[in-house]
Amino acid sequence: MKFLFNKLAFYGLLIGGVYACSVPEREDPFVGLAAARWDVGKSANFLLSDDRFTNLELEIVYMEGYKPTDYLMDSMVEFLQEITRKPGGIEIIEKEIPAEGKEYYSTQDIGDLEDRYRERYNEGNTVSVFFLVVDGSFMPDEEGFFTIGAAYRNTSMVLFGKRIFENSGGFGRPSRGTLETTTALHELGHLLGLVNVGSEMVTPHEDQGKEYHCDDDSCLMYWAVETDNVLQFTPQTIPELDENCRNDLRANGGR
Ligand SMILES: [Zn+2]
Ligand SMILES: [Zn+2]
Incomplete structure (x- = not known):
């Protein structure tokens, strides 16, 4: 009897407590750390x-020796200005962090680095993107391609600086600025929901073999853009978004 009594009293207290705090101060689920874990x-x-x-x-956090080029930063702002509606503006915040000196970084390593170094989260009227540049590589995938960059959470992306240095510069190869910018814009495209990963397709155009990528091999969202295979098809210029990708972004609130 005593047990039952206590239990009932506890439930009563719990319900009272939930009611009391849920009405006056409801938490905004779209700001802060929790909103950066999707x-x-x-x-x-x-x-x-x-x-x-x-x-x-855009909070850009790079390891010592891997500061992104001005070309990358200017291009990202320009890209975002062209396709997003942000009347309050687009701002870049840069921060250098110590190099870790690791050859390879796992998904877990990348997440840990974000936890340690990310300072900006959605707040007020500002949505925040975290962009990490590391001094090593990601593991090659099952087909033997090395990933140059990756989008890994709703507002988080990473560039593998070492692979960019190894694959750029010299005759017949893209400049470092072109390669890292191409990769960064591609990862940003994933955060914007391309392809079929948050921005619904207006016309079906997802690659049959590579999910979340565009079937147009001249589009920025073609799968090879984020692997070192990019060198075989777009050596000197940054691919643009094709019409299908542009339409998906417009349909999801972009311009
Ligand atoms: Zn991709
Ligand atoms: Zn496309």
Whole structure:
């Protein structure tokens, strides 16, 4: 009897407590750390439209020796200005962190680095993207291609600086700026929901063999763009988004 009594009293207290705090101070689920732990593409509409966030900030955290080129930073801002609606502006925040000196980084390593170094999260009218540049490589995939970059959470992306240095410069190869910028814009495209990962397809154009990528091999969202296979088809210029990808972004709140 005593046990039952206590249990009932506990439930009563719990319900009273939940009611009391849920009415006056409801937490905003779209800001702070919790809103940066979703899957890739889940913040596409927040990044594209001005419905919830009118400002966008890009926190670029790079390991010593791997500072992105000005060309990359200018191109990212230009790209975002062209396709997103952010009347409050797009801002870049840069920070250098110590090099880890590792040959390879796992998904877990990348997540840990973000936990340690990310300082900016969605707040007020500003949606925030975390962009990490590391001094090593990601494991080659099952087909033997090395990944140059990756989007791994709703507002998180990484570039593997070492692979960019190894694959750029010299005759017949892209400049470092072109290669890293191409990769960065491709990963940003994933965060914006391309292809079929948060921004619904207006016309079906997802690659049959490579999910979340565009079937147009001249498009920025073609799968090979984020692997070292990119060197075989687009050596000197940055591919643009094709019409299908542009339409998906427009339909999800972009311009
Ligand atoms: Zn990709
Ligand atoms: Zn496309």
